[in-house]
Amino acid sequence: MSKFVEVFGAEPDGVWRAPGRVNLIGEHTDYNDGLVLPIALPNQITITGSARTDGVVVVATAGQDGIISFDLDSLSPGSVGDWAAYPAGAAWVLREAQYEIGGANLLVESDLPSGAGLSSSAALLCATAVALLGLRDISVDPAEVARLAQRAENQYVGAPVGLMDQMASMCCTAGHALYFDIRAMSTDQIPFDPAADGLALLVVDVKAPHRHVDGEYAARRQSCEQAAAELGVPALRSIAFEDLDDALSRLSDDVVRRRVRHVVTEIRRVEEAVALMRAGRLRDVGPLFTASHASLRDDFEITVPELDVAVDTALAAGALGARMTGGGFGGCIIALVESSEAPAILTAIEKAFAENTFPTPTSLDATPSPGASRIS
Known part of the structure; x- marks a missing residue:
């Protein structure tokens, strides 16, 4: 029996992933309109999900963090705390942007080491966003998802982060580094294998x-x-x-x-x-x-x-x-x-x-x- 079935009692509708990242070079230039050069890691946060019809999001982890639920209509910055602030923030920002997401059952699994500076928070936000959108077959440009994830971390979680982590999690490609010009808001895929x-x-x-x-x-x-x-x-x-x-x-x-x-x-x-x-x-x-x-x-x-x-x-x-x-x-x-x-x-x-x-x-x-x- 899968962990999702064990927790939620039904088969999932899909599985989504978002990776962590390391920055090859360009550290601490991101809030100076700088240039950064990250890669996405094979380590990732994976979200297995199914749709609900009651407007409630239930989030569980494969670890020991328990199960958290929240009503989409009652979300506001600060209304959900601790680790669940990140999936709640992703749901909140998508609703604020007028995307018609609905309730969901979400199981979060990760092989990203926490506290290692590998952008696990950005990966969790991005993975939740793509899962909530995917459950409703809503297509959104990856860079826009990255910007929404940054907004969620800034305004919902309350962390004044830049955009590099989210862009890396959403926009990197295999065998390349992401050349991200923050001032121009432009990207280029640089061969790096x-x-x-x-x-x-x-x-x-x-x-x-x-x-x-x-x-x-x-x-x-x-x-x-x-x-x-x-x-x-x-x-x-x-x-x-x-x-x-x-x-x-x-x-x-x-x-x-x-x-x-x-x-x-x-x-x-x-x-x-x-x-x-x-x-x-x-x-x-x-x-x-x-x-x-x-x-x-x-x-x-x-x-x-x-x-x-x-x-x-x-x-x-x-x-x-x-x-x-x-x-x-x-x-x-x-x-x-x-x-x-x-x-x-x-x-x-x-x-x-x-x-x-x-x-x-x-x-x-x-x-x-x-x-x-x-x-x-």
Whole structure:
């Protein structure tokens, strides 16, 4: 007997999925109208669903989170809390956008590690949205679903997130990275298939607890906005790389200068990475990863010892490049490595963590995968 039948007592009408993601490069440029380059992971949130006729959504998980139900007509921001705020937020935003969704039974399953910075919240919002739409045979452009999912997280859940995670979850394709220009709201699929070149992209969860995240994120955003105001530009994206030194000389605060330097140089690294990928020179992207990590560590100051040790160890063990990925203060690193060297590099990281009495890290496959879709 399937888990869905066990919980809801009937066969489902369909199954939908939405993946997590990692950002190859472009970290913390998203609220500066920047450029980002994520891939979707094979790890995903899967929702098995059936339609109801009473306007009630019942959400269950395959884990221990219990069963939550809510009436579509009574949804408002804050009316459903905890983990269920995400499926409730997806239902709320679809109704606000005038999509004629109805009640549903939804079973949520996931193989995305929580707390690893792999965008499980965006995946849950997107998976719920595509399931609720799919149950009513409503077709919506993937980018529009991404924008709705962002709105749900901003306005219903109350998290001031950007659009990268949702766009990656909805719009990525297999064997490609998603080149997302946030200012232009344009995307391009950039060939990125490490395995075809004898390479692997390792994602290592360092198991570090996120420390003072909310205040730190807000402080960095405030610094970037302060710098833009002082320089008279709408966002730091408006500062050309060639004009960076001049812009830095006009700022009096050293911390603000370092934040600006990270954003402007990170945008430049995205452009360079895209050019290398288009030319089929994937190995040459590695040093850009490493330069990105140094900038995130020294200028943006969002790494922690576990992330730095993992990156330094991977590089010493032969990685072509490595960097933290995600919001920082914990989470994961990514490392571009020769496929044949991946096991030895992982072993070296595990050994280094043991020597530093850090928690045992875990790794997962980072094959560039497709975005959200119906499975059956």
